Amino acid sequence: TTIPASLFIETLPFLSVDAQFPRPCTTPEALQTRTCCPLLNGSPCGFSSGRGVCAPHPARDLPKPVDYRVNWPRVFYDSVCTCWGNYDGYDCSQCLPGWTGSQCLQRHHVERKEITDLSDSERETFISSLHQAKHSPSGRYMILTSNDTTVVGNSVFHNTSVYDLYVWMHYYSAKSYAGSENNAAHRGPAFIFWHRVFLLFIEREIRELTGNQDFYIPYWDWTRTNHCNICTNEYFGGVGQDGRIDSTSQFSKWKVRSPYLGIICIHSDAAGPAHLIRNPGKDPVYKTLPTAADVEDTMATALFDTPPFDKTSRKSFRNKLEGFEFPSDSRDLNASMHNLVHRYLNGTMSLVPTAANDPIFMLHHSFVDKLLETWLQDHGEATYPDSDHVHPAQRAQAYMAPFFPLRTNNYYWGRDTQSLGYSYKEHSLSRPAARNSGTRGAAGRHDCKNILNN
Helix, strand or coil: CCCCHHHCCCCCCCCCEEEEEEHHHHCHHHHHHCEECCEECCEECCHHHCCEEEEECCCCCCCCCCCCCCCCCCCCCCEEEEECCCEECCCCCEECCCEECCCCCEECCEEECEHHHCCHHHHHHHHHHHHHHHHCECCCEEEEEECCCCCCCCEEEECCEHHHHHHHHHHHHHCCCCCCCCCCCCCCCCHHHHHHHHHHHHHHHHHHHHCCCCCCCCECCHHHCCCCCCCCCCCCCCECHHHEECCCCHHHHCEECCCCCCCCCCCCCCCCCEECECCCCCCCCCCCCCCHHHHHHHHCCCCCCCCCCCCCCCCCHHHHHHCCCCCCCCCCCCCCHHHHHHHHHCCHHHCCCCHHHCCHHHHHHHHHHHHHHHHHHHCCCCCCCCCCCCCHHHCCCCECCCCCCCCECCCCCCCCCCCCCEEECCCCCCCCCCCCCCCCCCCCCCCCCCCCCC
């Protein structure tokens, strides 16, 4: 059965939103001077030690009023850190992905494995790191809540945990801009690259927290199973009564962090945060995972993206992978690939405001990232779209919101995973033949219809 309609919100106030900000840049002085250039080794951005410089970033000529996330981070800061060499981070104190050492001159590499290929100790270390991140305050970032993303002001900074910081960032990017379906990280060419940067961000934050520089996010290959084989207490919690995580799993104690009071969808206790919810395969419309045949159809697409560069694009690898364009043999689907996995889990993962609360989210996107890398390696001639048809927030030279230091949407094009310090290890099992997907379920009513923008 689906989650009862009474447990879902009916409307989402589209202007309320949250974002992550470097803690040193939330002071009255930083906000008044419109400068996010924290001191490092006694000078802004570590300038005296050759790490970076406090530099203005170019303004973009956009119509008014405009959602300030489109022109990130102009509404808050005129100058931010630009890091040199292999230095990275909002104050240039960190290393670029793929580099380590005091001078960021040593190569660093991890191999992301399929989650079910982890040894017992590897799995336990990964899961314990997630729990530590969930319950440890972030010393580096704060989150900002804002009632209107077209008007400066009405914002408050709050402390948050390392994991919940990651949750807020996804919501910030996924929240539709005022008066449109568009956002910074979905329904357009930036989709896969934004999530690549997102995974690298949380990997690094957890490494900083735990001291384990080899921490990485495994991937979940959902083509090798016809059910959620990691929805068990050995992994991320079995499904208990009413979609709640089994009480013997530590994940049953995780609370869903919501963008603002009242947006929590899947709980009945309005006084407190929700628990994680999963009902995998119980929605009659989204009752199957994508198949190996679906992946093959997607990977055979020749063009990275096509006009109008949104969810209506056709013959677009990006749109097929995102799940708005259905594989040729799946005409009865209402969602495919990436989107279908979110829908299939039928709970916290199925709603944009709460999706990243479920730790399965990061493993799902790690596999999406793996598919992206495979496609890019086979299509060296492909380029990031350079077109006025692309929404301003996702154009090649637009900065990805809400990341520091600033990165354009096309920055990571041409930077393969090896150069970013990671690769993917193939699953230990040989790929099975494409399984029969069964009855795909005709279009029908769904309690969360039109809420999922993932």
